[in-house]
Amino acid sequence: MEEGSMEIPTASTYDKKQDKAPMNLGDKGETSNALEDRISQLPDAILVDIISPLRIKEVARTSVLSKRWRYLWTHVTRLNFDHHDGEHPRTSTRTTTVNPSERRRLEEATNRRQRIRQSHQGLTSLNLGEFRGGSSSAGSGSRSRHPDGISRLIGPPSPPPCTVVTKVLQSHQGPTVDGVRICGSCYSSDNVDDFIEFAIQKKVQRLEIDKSKEKDTKSWEKPFNNPLGVSRIKSLRHLSLKYIPITDEVVGLVLSECQLLEHLSICRSSDLYAVKAVGSSLRLKFLQVSYCGGIVRVDISAPNLVSFIYRGQNVYRRGIVLKHAPKLVYVSLSEDEPDSITKHLLSISARLSYLQTLHLWMNLRRTNVMLPQFPELTSLKDLSLTVHAKNYGPSLLDMTSLLEQSPFLQRLTFQLQWGYVREGYTRNMQEIKRCPHQCLKVVRFSGFIGMGGSIIDTEFAMYLVENAVVLEKFIIELEKVELAYILPEFATTEEKLQATKEHALQLIGTQLPPGAELFII
Numbered sequence: 001m002e003e004g005s006m007e008i009p010t011a012s013t014y015d016k017k018q019d020k021a022p023m024n025l026g027d028k029g030e031t032s033n034a035l036e037d038r039i040s041q042l043p044d045a046i047l048v049d050i051i052s053p054l055r056i057k058e059v060a061r062t063s064v065l066s067k068r069w070r071y072l073w074t075h076v077t078r079l080n081f082d083h084h085d086g087e088h089p090r091t092s093t094r095t096t097t098v099n100p101s102e103r104r105r106l107e108e109a110t111n112r113r114q115r116i117r118q119s120h121q122g123l124t125s126l127n128l129g130e131f132r133g134g135s136s137s138a139g140s141g142s143r144s145r146h147p148d149g150i151s152r153l154i155g156p157p158s159p160p161p162c163t164v165v166t167k168v169l170q171s172h173q174g175p176t177v178d179g180v181r182i183c184g185s186c187y188s189s190d191n192v193d194d195f196i197e198f199a200i201q202k203k204v205q206r207l208e209i210d211k212s213k214e215k216d217t218k219s220w221e222k223p224f225n226n227p228l229g230v231s232r233i234k235s236l237r238h239l240s241l242k243y244i245p246i247t248d249e250v251v252g253l254v255l256s257e258c259q260l261l262e263h264l265s266i267c268r269s270s271d272l273y274a275v276k277a278v279g280s281s282l283r284l285k286f287l288q289v290s291y292c293g294g295i296v297r298v299d300i301s302a303p304n305l306v307s308f309i310y311r312g313q314n315v316y317r318r319g320i321v322l323k324h325a326p327k328l329v330y331v332s333l334s335e336d337e338p339d340s341i342t343k344h345l346l347s348i349s350a351r352l353s354y355l356q357t358l359h360l361w362m363n364l365r366r367t368n369v370m371l372p373q374f375p376e377l378t379s380l381k382d383l384s385l386t387v388h389a390k391n392y393g394p395s396l397l398d399m400t401s402l403l404e405q406s407p408f409l410q411r412l413t414f415q416l417q418w419g420y421v422r423e424g425y426t427r428n429m430q431e432i433k434r435c436p437h438q439c440l441k442v443v444r445f446s447g448f449i450g451m452g453g454s455i456i457d458t459e460f461a462m463y464l465v466e467n468a469v470v471l472e473k474f475i476i477e478l479e480k481v482e483l484a485y486i487l488p489e490f491a492t493t494e495e496k497l498q499a500t501k502e503h504a505l506q507l508i509g510t511q512l513p514p515g516a517e518l519f520i521i
Helices: 045-049 058-064 100-119 161-171 190-203 217-225 249-259 338-351 398-403 458-465 493-509
Strands: 078-082 179-183 205-212 238-240 261-265 274-280 287-290 297-302 307-311 320-324 329-334 357-363 382-390 411-420 440-449 473-480 515-519
Touching: 045 058, 078 161, 100 161, 179 238, 217 297, 217 338, 238 287, 249 261, 320 338, 382 398, 398 458, 411 458, 411 515, 458 473, 458 493, 493 515
Parallel strands: 078 179, 179 205, 205 238, 238 261, 261 287, 274 297, 287 307, 297 320, 307 329, 329 357, 357 382, 382 411, 411 440, 440 473, 473 515
Antiparallel strands: none
8 A cells, every 4th residue: 555545444354465466357368358457556545536426326336346446435535326327228228220340349348248247256236234244145045255335236126226325325434425416316305314414424515416307306305494404514515406395494594504605506496485695704605596486585695605696587576685795706697577687787786896707598579678778897708698589579789788888898608599580570670889899809699590580680790790899709600490490492401501601601701800700600
């Protein structure tokens, strides 16, 4: 063992010299294909770092490699339980066409894998039992040569995922765990108390739970509606919850009791109505509240907050109260009411003096939409606008006031999402006003059509071309979905794309300022 490396305790002793011997992955007669196992010669601490990012099922498979790897998995610093890994290769019903050379390569790989399995007879079953000194029956009651650990993680059939999680937590030998990620039906609320105690004991810093693919999210009410649940994990720095019922009270306790918390993300929690991230001692740097249907208010007074993301509905009717956030440089807002965002920006503009990156999602599909004047954002460098519009709706030129209020803007990302394109719709183009942008260097325009009744995107593109006087790069990503329903004079979508590309080259390419490059995707 090298100096400073971590000594991994095992249930049995083994010859150190044997670990460093070359390992032949093939048959004994295949000396030409012998591979020296240099990875296993690395210090234990490095090996643990290598396997820690893997999903727990993949981590468990490493225990069959050799005695050296036998118990390394019990010292990983990250536990990633993902029950949505897709179909097992043995049970997949998908058919693909494989060329002869690829087929031979696959057959050789299959044969080699079979030889490895034969050389490790009895080692393919990880028995979920006692970690040390246990035994398992294999075949006709014979004792398994494989160490106790995770049952049947290599190949079907598998135990219930909640059992896997419980046994892994019981078997873990490391002093600390940096992060735990649970995705899918990997855990049951019946053992939540044990999970909380594990997180406290192992000083878990990062906790991510995603139940987005589960029908019964109510099964997780216990740890996140109980004030004495997750808020007891004082070591938490990162908490991310998706489709987890969590109450206002618990959020408040997490923010007050977990004093090291820097990242809080809550997505689609039906029980959340108000978020109060308020406190002079808060270390919180990142706050995200997304698609929580009942949310009505967000209060923020966080001296260290750097990023704030809100996505959903309703909150602007009651308000985001931004009292104090002197370090806030990134804001992302989306709402279904088009004028709500801009009105709210006006109300908090005095608090956004240091804002460098802004992302807004707006719905301009409604008729008679009037966008008010935007606040001045003197520090803004990067602006991203996602606009849902229709070709006969309000002009996108109404949004140029935001660009004009951002005198030091350097990069613009504009994504146009077409709600509907009325074929043959025509109107006169509005006059492009002159307002030179002295710092705008990069523009990315997604969803561009430019023809077939599409006028609003043409107007906005021409505004950018004529006013971005120091433009270096203009990237156009052509709209592909709506093209299938317009331009009937072209037979195929490929022909429509080619015609749109040629139109963009002629319309925009000839108008770019000197030195600017045009890229059409």
